[in-house]
């Protein structure tokens with residue numbers, strides 16, 4: 001764990017760049033590649049990471065998942081949402097579901113994002129049997145806005161299609177979410193015991209410091225395999241045995257882990273905590 005930040009934001013979109021700053025402060029340099037979940041995949045984050053020569057790997061939410069709500073509010077049928085209109089001729093025209101062409105009539109910038117505005121011909125929409133479903137409450141002719149992607153966005157979208165990048169992303173949850181699981185499930189840290197950002201930040205820092213110490217012990221123990229699966233019954237037993245269980249719930253956890261370890265044929269002495277083959281625990 002190389003950094004802990006506190007925020008009261010409802011979502012993660014604005015949290016990536018402050019987190020990277022903290023990584024740079026704590027580690028002395030910025031990462032070359034950042035793997036994050038789709039909550040961090042925004043155009044702004046892609047631009048900012050690209051400007052710092054960082055490769056962002058985070059799954060992009062398809063536009064179709066963002067447009068459904070807005071179209072439903074405007075009375076547009078799901079068969080005629082903007083993603084059903086296909087780009088033609090190098091992005092200069094759009095082909096509608098009825099086979100008519102929409103052409104660019106101008107550009108607009110919204111929240112710093114440049115968009116092309118396409119419009120259908122009035123007489124074609126007027127004669128179209130699906131005009132109500134397609135144009136909704138506003139009426140025709142149909143107008144569609146399409147983002148003009150920047151070079152950084154194009155590079156990012158192409159990167160996210162590569163099989164090796166998808167493969168790399170699959171490793172994210174087991175690495176990045178494990179410390180959360182450790183804190184919440186193993187250490188029962190489910191809520192802050194203090195109030196205020198500063199004090200809560202200190203509490204979070206202490207928890208993650210404890211996590212780092214357990215990892216330091218785990219990796220630094222002579223003879224321990226560094227690939228050792230941290231979820232194995234052996235490690236759970238190690239935690240239960242040697243982390244000083246005192247409270248009733250810790251004792252119950254210890255009993256559970258010991259019986260899980262025994263069921264898996266692990267003896268309680270330390271020598272048995274390193275299994276012959278790590279593969280058997282995966």
Ligand code: SF4
Pocket residue numbers: 080096097098099100120124125126128129130131134135140142
């Ligand atoms: S209303 Fe216009 S844009 Fe929509 S499907 Fe019909 S012709 Fe195409």
